[in-house]
């Protein structure tokens with residue numbers, strides 16, 4: 041790792057910054073320093089204040105009076121986004137805000153402005169060359185004429201970073217990356233790290249927000265941990281173990297968080313004593329060619345596969361959210377007929393979607409209203425809503441998942457991203473499903489809440505629910521699955537159980553699938569995947585994750 045550049049003052053000094061929302065102190069006297077050429081991890085549980093701090097830096101929130109932010113030693117005018125931009129602060133949010141139907145060059149022009157000819161028309165050629173030049177600066181080329189919706193997630197992330205770098209001349213500046221790997225499959229994370237390291241070597245510092253603990257030691261030089269809006273620790277990453285960092289993040293909670301990897305549990309191969317909860321033969325849907333699965337009550341089946349393998353379409357296909365057919369689709373309640381949302385729901389097959397996108401949650405509704413939205417009939421009495429009953433159920437889920445703030449009446453929009461995710465998972469578990477498909481259940485969720493969600497999945501399974509977890513985060517699969525199915529190009533290519541459920545074996549099975557199509561695959565990706573599967577950092581199975 042390149043040592044941080046020294047000799048100049050800090051690129052960023054946050055001093056005594058506080059932010060109070062009505063009824064909520066989100067930041068309390070926060071100090072944070074980033075030196076030039078340094079990757080600084082900003083860590084903290086869901087709701088600890090990371091996004092609020094970033095929004096203060098971006099000029100989106102005005103902090104309480106009293107504190108200051110210095111950029112390269114000079115005070116920054118707070119609450120003015122254009123001033124933050126002028127002073128070299130750049131932000132890449134999780135939602136990259138790229139427009140799918142537009143090309144890469146058009147997206148760049150849309151945000152950083154059009155290039156005009158002398159007669160005032162748009163100069164498309166210059167816009168394309170400018171985009172190529174921005175890409176060159178991070179040493180990666182993406183087809184500037186490709187539509188963003190056709191790009192891989194990693195290329196989209198890279199376009200987002202390249203766009204943010206506009207106007208930063210060569211040396212200096214601070215790039216704030218908010219959970220940039222949350223939407224990336226494991227084998228593509230290395231490419232993003234290479235871009236960040238390359239920028240660091242060229243003097244662009246980085247404030248890096250992540251919940252993935254394995255990334256912290258791999259990528260960052262220094263760190264700050266926020267807990268409940270306060271800085272609890274900062275320092276050089278190399279001076280602390282992963283467990284120590286987790287301890288800072290979770291505080292007293294840490295000691296309560298333990299879990300047994302699911303791989304250690306016995307596999308039932310889909311046929312438990314009570315018979316299968318779901319049998320599907322030759323499921324076909326967009327990106328799913330032929331998928332067969334039998335899952336028993338109480339079993340947790342994990343589905344792994346790189347982006348585009350079909351993994352992400354299994355949930356929508358099984359619940360009829362996308363058009364799907366199968367030679368056989370049978371639950372414990374009998375054969376299903378057409379695979380439609382209504383039929384699958386009647387059979388108790390539900391899906392917890394991976395994104396908190398439109399339709400999955402209503403931001404202006406309270407936590408309680410969101411939690412009970414899919415089960416309103418249960419709380420209706422003679423046409424009236426049993427509000428106390430609704431609230432009791434919500435309170436119990438809020439406590440079980442540790443939703444913060446622990447206030448079931450709070451409008452969802454005031455919750456942090458990870459806490460919204462917990463409410464979303466709870467909403468579907470509250471429907472008492474017999475089969476639940478969870479896509480990326482811990483995306484954006486902190487290390488403590490991830491463990492809580494893993495425990496909850498195991499708990500739900502122990503109550504006889506068949507669980508199918510599709511995830512790009514191998515830790516999810518290792519923590520909960522009794523069997524892991526690996527997919528490639530819409531078909532199952534491997535099934536792992538027992539002791540095979542560990543990172544190395546899953547990655548090799550995924551790489552085996554990739555290997556089989558190596559003639560058309562990107563060999564760099566494959567090499568990267570293999571390289572990562574050999575790195576001991578990624579395979580530290582002795583250490584408990586939480």
Ligand SMILES: Nc1ncnc2c1ncn2[C@@H]1O[C@H](COP(=O)(O)OP(=O)(O)OP(=O)(O)O)[C@@H](O)[C@H]1O
Nearest residue numbers: 061066086087088089090091092454455456457458
């Ligand atoms: N606009 C707002 N109004 C009221 N409270 C808010 C607002 N924005 C954030 N909060 C509260 O401030 C606290 C910090 O939230 P923040 O979004 O900064 O957390 P975070 O660390 O980014 O969490 P996550 O990892 O889940 O994204 C939370 O309790 C949140 O509910």
